[in-house]
Amino acid sequence: MVTGLKKNKKKDKLTWVQFKQYIPLYLMLLPALIYLFINNYIPMTGIVVAFKKYSKKKGIYGSKWNGFENFEYLFKNDAGLIVRNTLLYNIVFIVLGMVVGVTLAILITDVLSKRLKKLYQSAIMLPFLISIVIVSYIVFAFLSVENGMFNNSILKPLGLSPVQWYAEPKYWPFILTFVNIWKGCGYGTLIYIAGIVGIDPSFYEAAKLDGATKWQQITKITIPSLVPALITMTMLSLGRIFASDFGLFYQVPQNSGALFSVTQTIDTYVYRALISSGGIGRSAAAGFFQSVVGFALVMGANALVRRISRDNAMF
Amino acid sequence: MIHSKANRRYQFIINTIMLLVTVIMIAPLVLLFMSSVSSEASLLNNGYSFWPEEFSLSAYQYILANGQTIFRAYGVTILVTIVGTSINLLLCSMAAYALSIRKLPFRNVISFFIFFTMLFNGGLVPSYLMWTSTFHIKNTIWALIIPNFLCGAMNIILIRTYFMTSIPEALYEAAKIDGASYLYIFRRIAVPMGVPIFVTVGLFSGLGYWNDWTNGLYYINDAKLYSIQTLLNKMIQDIQALQANATAASSGAAMQIPTVSVRMAIAFVALAPILAIYPFLQKYFAEGIAMGAVKG
Numbered sequence: 122m123v124t125g126l127k128k129n130k131k132k133d134k135l136t137w138v139q140f141k142q143y144i145p146l147y148l149m150l151l152p153a154l155i156y157l158f159i160n161n162y163i164p165m166t167g168i169v170v171a172f173k174k175y176s177k178k179k180g181i182y183g184s185k186w187n188g189f190e191n192f193e194y195l196f197k198n199d200a201g202l203i204v205r206n207t208l209l210y211n212i213v214f215i216v217l218g219m220v221v222g223v224t225l226a227i228l229i230t231d232v233l234s235k236r237l238k239k240l241y242q243s244a245i246m247l248p249f250l251i252s253i254v255i256v257s258y259i260v261f262a263f264l265s266v267e268n269g270m271f272n273n274s275i276l277k278p279l280g281l282s283p284v285q286w287y288a289e290p291k292y293w294p295f296i297l298t299f300v301n302i303w304k305g306c307g308y309g310t311l312i313y314i315a316g317i318v319g320i321d322p323s324f325y326e327a328a329k330l331d332g333a334t335k336w337q338q339i340t341k342i343t344i345p346s347l348v349p350a351l352i353t354m355t356m357l358s359l360g361r362i363f364a365s366d367f368g369l370f371y372q373v374p375q376n377s378g379a380l381f382s383v384t385q386t387i388d389t390y391v392y393r394a395l396i397s398s399g400g401i402g403r404s405a406a407a408g409f410f411q412s413v414v415g416f417a418l419v420m421g422a423n424a425l426v427r428r429i430s431r432d433n434a435m436f
Numbered sequence: 437m438i439h440s441k442a443n444r445r446y447q448f449i450i451n452t453i454m455l456l457v458t459v460i461m462i463a464p465l466v467l468l469f470m471s472s473v474s475s476e477a478s479l480l481n482n483g484y485s486f487w488p489e490e491f492s493l494s495a496y497q498y499i500l501a502n503g504q505t506i507f508r509a510y511g512v513t514i515l516v517t518i519v520g521t522s523i524n525l526l527l528c529s530m531a532a533y534a535l536s537i538r539k540l541p542f543r544n545v546i547s548f549f550i551f552f553t554m555l556f557n558g559g560l561v562p563s564y565l566m567w568t569s570t571f572h573i574k575n576t577i578w579a580l581i582i583p584n585f586l587c588g589a590m591n592i593i594l595i596r597t598y599f600m601t602s603i604p605e606a607l608y609e610a611a612k613i614d615g616a617s618y619l620y621i622f623r624r625i626a627v628p629m630g631v632p633i634f635v636t637v638g639l640f641s642g643l644g645y646w647n648d649w650t651n652g653l654y655y656i657n658d659a660k661l662y663s664i665q666t667l668l669n670k671m672i673q674d675i676q677a678l679q680a681n682a683t684a685a686s687s688g689a690a691m692q693i694p695t696v697s698v699r700m701a702i703a704f705v706a707l708a709p710i711l712a713i714y715p716f717l718q719k720y721f722a723e724g725i726a727m728g729a730v731k732g
Contacts, residue, residue, distance in 0.1 A: 143541060145619045146534040150546060153531035156587045160563070161553040167562025181565055225457065228450045237451060243718055244458040246725065247465070250710050252647035254668045258703040259464045261672075262471050262484040268696060270467060273483030303461070311725050335446060367650065375672055391560050401561065408559030416556045436551065 171409035175401050191406035199390060203407065207386040210294075210370075211362045214301050215355060221302055222309030223351075227343060229310070230317045242314075246307035253368030256304060260296070260373050288379040297384070300373055301366070309354065316350040317343060349430055356426045357435075360419035363387065363411055387411045465707075472496070472701035479696045495701035506702055508660065509667040513706075516580045516663060517645040524641040525634055527587040532595035533622050538605065554589045564654060579655035580663055585644055591637050594727055598633040599626055636724040639717060646710065664706045671699060 171191055173184040225245060232238045248256075263270045264286035272283040286292060324342050333341070365386035374384045385393075387407055394404035427434040467486055471479065472495050474488035482489055499506055534540060535547055563583065573579045603626060611621045652666025662670065714721070 140541065142618065143537075145617065146537060146540055149530035149619075149622070150534045153527045153587050153592060154546070154549065156527060157550060157553050157589070159566075160582075160584065160586070161557060163566055164558030164562035165556060166558070167566060168558045170562055170565065175565075177569070180569060181562065225454075228454055231446070231450055232454065233447055234451075237454070241454045241458055242722070243715070244461040246718075246721060247714065248461060249725065250643060250647075250714065250721065251465075251707060252649065252665055254647075254649045254665050254672075255468070255703045255707050257672065258668065258700065259468050262467050262700065263464075265484070268479055268483040270484045270486075274485050303464070308725055311722060315726055372649075372669070372672075388560075395561055395564060405559075405561040408561050412557055412559050419555050 168405075168409055168412060171402075171405040173402075173405075175405070187402075191402035192410070195403045195406045195410070199385075199403070200407070200410070202382065203385055203387050203390045206383065207365050207388075208362060210297065210301075210365065210386065211358070213294075213298055214305075215358045215362075217298065217302055218306060218309050218358075219351060219354065221306045222313050223344070223347060225306065225310040226313035226317055227339060230314055242311070245310055248304045249307045251304070253304075253366070253372050256300065256368075257372040257375060260300060261375065264296070287375055287377045290380050290383045293374060293380055293383045297369060297373060301369060304369075312350060312354065313347055316347045320346045352429055353426060356422040360422040361415070363415040363418060365389075367392065465711075468700055468707070469704055472697055472704045474697055476695075476697055484700075492697070495697040498698050499701055499705065505659065505662070505667065506664075506705070509662045509664045510705070512577070512580070512661060513646060513663040513665070516577070517642050520581045520585055520645045521638050521642040523581075524585070524587055524591065525638050528591040528637065529595050529627070529630065529634065530622075531587075532592045533599060533626050535592070535596045536599035536603070536626075537608070537618065538600075550589045550592055560654075567655065574655050575658040575661060577661060580648070580651050580661070581645075583651055583655070585641070585648060585651070591641065594637055595630065595633050598630060603629055632720075635717075636720045636727070639720050640724045643710070664702075668703055668706060671702070 167181045170181045170184070172186055172188060173181070174187040174190070175181070176184045179185075229238060229241050232241065261269070264272075266272060266283060266285055266287070269286065271286070276283055284292070286296075320342065324346075325338055328338050328342060365388045367388040370384050370386045370389045371392065374380045377384075387410075391404050391408045391411070394400035394407065423435050463486070467484060470486055470488055471484040473491050473493060474484070475490040475492035475494065478485075478489040531550070535543060535550075537543070540546075567573045567579070567583055573582065607625060608621060611625065616624070647665060648663070649665035649669045652661075652663050653669060656662065656666055659670075
């Protein structure tokens with residue numbers, strides 16, 4: 122940078138003097154840039170490991186290329202299931218998250234008592250802060266076969282036989298969706314509350330004068346006003362539709378093999394393949410696939426948002 | 437006012453629904469707590485329940501008496517959270533300050549370098565291989581601090597935006613005319629004015645460290661370096677570990693080990709600090725959540 126500036130003598134003297142004052146600023150940037158270079162950029166180049174037969178001795182860059190072998194294995198065997206699970210769960214989470222978030226936001230903003238309002242807001246945000254490991258303990262308290270609350274306090278008194286929750290895949294799409302919404306709905310609700318608070322109150326006053334019902338006010342004023350926020354939120358989640366919450370799908374089902382058909386997503390697959398012997402190739406291939414498609418989706422989603430409303434685009 | 441009766445009914449309905457939602461949000465935590473204060477006998481007979489037949493603090497007594505592993509893990513978590521969050525705030529606020537100076541040459545290039553890390557990542561395999569075989573981070577305390585959590589584009593962007601919107605440029609100009617350097621302005625103006633954003637960002641960075649179990653899963657096998665979340669995670673994988681630990685600690689004393697409730701007690705103890713600070717810092721949590729969605 123500096124030598125480049127020195128080429129043009131006359132101007133440069135001035136520029137160099139000016140430039141000098143910025144050196145402390147560059148030094149302040151340096152630690153963060155070095156960290157991001159190591160933590161983020163080096164692994165980006167390491168993504169080529171997906172096209173290699175990894176050998177520990179030779180390292181990522183020294184290992185032999187093996188073309189698409191890792192991908193062939195992945196797509197012949199596992200890709201269908203993990204992509205299906207990842208996409209379907211994300212679609213359900215996006216739609217339900219939106220419905221629940223908007224509903225709760227409307228209800229909370231309509232509550233008159235300030236104290237209760239605050240209580241509700243605090244309550245719906247609380248699960249957001251809990252580690253997924255602890256969530257998995259709580260889920261276990263409900264679903265444990267021997268000690269679980271469901272089997273002992275609900276099914277037993279009803280005379281029903283206990284359910285082997287951790288061995289029955291059919292329940293898990295519902296359980297995981299419930300846990301996800303329970304843990305995450307506070308986030309969306311908060312965003313939508315901010316959107317509703319920003320609506321010009323005179324709209325509602327005019328509607329009331331015209332005799333609009335509460336329901337009409339919601340469908341004709343509140344929800345249309347939230348559309349920009351809804352589009353942004355949806356686009357953001359669409360950009361991440363190829364990513365899944367590793368903790369939710371790994372911890373909450375307690376890593377139970379019987380449930381893999383409905384709990385295996387791209388992220389759990391990458392981890393499980395990585396720690397299994399000889400699985401590093403397909404793990405890297407799945408990771409590569411996820412990163413590249415994910416990147417394309419983020420860019421696409423952003424381009425769409427830009428076309429709809431420039432202000433809501435990320436960049 | 438005209439519809440006051442209808443209004444009252446509407447208030448009653450929405451409050452009923454929201455109270456129900458509140459119960460759904462809180463009840464699982466109540467179950468966790470109640471399970472930790474149930475006697476082992478009532479847990480084995482009736483399972484986990486919201487109101488145990490017989491209360492007992494034996495799980496907590498057990499932790500106090502035999503909990504070396506647990507205390508150690510708690511200590512590791514506290515250490516990692518404090519060190520990690522401090523470094524995170526330092527790195528991010530310095531970088532954010534530099535980028536908030538509009539005249540800084542190459543500002544856009546550097547901003548893009550930082551922002552791009554939010555769009556694309558190499559995934560688990562290359563970073564795992566890098567941290568383990570280039571940096572040999574496995575089974576060191578650094579494994580819990582450095583990968584992924586030390587500094588992130590989002591935090592830099594949040595702090596930078598705060599600096600840019602809340603510190604008027606004229607202030608810099610005035611300080612510069614008085615002969616103050618950028619470093620001086622950082623220490624004397626930017627840092628004091630940035631406190632609210634530091635609290636918010638620090639809170640989420642701290643929460644990230646406190647709740648993280650992934651770095652422990654990837655890089656730690658040594659029980660001495662377990663954080664509390666890693667310990668909880670390993671306990672699911674290997675419930676026997678606790679019993680082995682107990683027999684080693686109190687061999688001979690034929691004491692009944694309340695394993696089931698002890699597990700819940702450890703989980704509750706890991707959660708307790710968050711529950712304790714939440715009411716006081718709720719505003720900052722809410723702000724942080726809301727800002728995460730605002731464009732950076």
